[in-house]
Amino acid sequence: xxxxxxxxxxxxxxxxxxxxxxxxxxxxxxxxxxxxxxxxxxxxxxxxxxxxxxxxxxxxxxxxxxxxxxxxxxxxxxxxxxxxxxxxxxxxxxxxxxxxxxxxxxxxxxxxxx
Amino acid sequence: xxxxxxxxxxxxxxxxxxxxxxxxxxxxxxxxxxxxxxxxxxxxxxxxxxxxxxxxxxxxxxxxxxxxxxxxxxxxxxxxxxxxxxxxxxxxxxxxxxxxxxxxxxxx
Numbered sequence: 249x250x251x252x253x254x255x256x257x258x259x260x261x262x263x264x265x266x267x268x269x270x271x272x273x274x275x276x277x278x279x280x281x282x283x284x285x286x287x288x289x290x291x292x293x294x295x296x297x298x299x300x301x302x303x304x305x306x307x308x309x310x311x312x313x314x315x316x317x318x319x320x321x322x323x324x325x326x327x328x329x330x331x332x333x334x335x336x337x338x339x340x341x342x343x344x345x346x347x348x349x350x351x352x353x354x355x356x357x358x359x360x361x362x
Numbered sequence: 363x364x365x366x367x368x369x370x371x372x373x374x375x376x377x378x379x380x381x382x383x384x385x386x387x388x389x390x391x392x393x394x395x396x397x398x399x400x401x402x403x404x405x406x407x408x409x410x411x412x413x414x415x416x417x418x419x420x421x422x423x424x425x426x427x428x429x430x431x432x433x434x435x436x437x438x439x440x441x442x443x444x445x446x447x448x449x450x451x452x453x454x455x456x457x458x459x460x461x462x463x464x465x466x467x468x469x470x
Contacts, residue, residue: 252405283460290449290460291406304457339405349396349451349458353405 250274252354254340260360266328269357273342280317281351282325283339291339297323335361364389364452371465380437382464384450387431393454395426397435399446406449409435440468
């Protein structure tokens with residue numbers, strides 16, 4: 249089966265610019281997650297969707313980060329405006345409601361903010 | 363959620379068993395122990411999980427102590443492709459939270 253697709257693979261922007269990341273989960277997976285992974289650290293959950301509703305966005309910096317999942321399938325994560333400390337890998341994952349915490353991750357988008 | 367302690371790094375010889383320890387002494391009764399790994403430049407990959415019984419699948423074995431305060435992930439015959447960061451994650455109803463993990467390097 250096809251895995252979780254993410255694009256772009258790499259992105260370089262200057263601070264105060266905007267950027268968007270796209271994720272297509274595994275077909276049939278109702279739950280979608282966005283994680284942020286700073287170099288040398290484990291991934292940190294930013295937001296979790298169940299279908300197109302938000303389950304948990306407690307660690308999403310809402311003053312600059314936004315995410316949506318229209319129609320309960322694809323999702324986009326946006327940063328506006330970006331700061332230097334946003335440099336990280338942004339990982340998307342998906343799972344089925346009956347899959348427990350067996351998450352399937354994409355390869356991520358590596359963001360560099362200069 | 364329970365806190366975990368894992369060694370920051372481990373070396374293992376190719377073909378030998380790799381035993382990865384994890385301490386989770388504050389684990390609560392409804393928390394499972396999940397193991398994931400992350401190969402360089404890839405997203406994390408699920409390996410195995412368990413509650414209190416030992417578990418085995420095609421990738422690894424998970425041994426959980428009777429008091430559930432610690433566990434060991436066993437890679438029976440390590441290969442170079444097993445070089446990765448391994449995360450031990452106790453999880454109940456909350457979110458899946460990754461710590462720093464153990465960097466495992468398998469050498470020829």
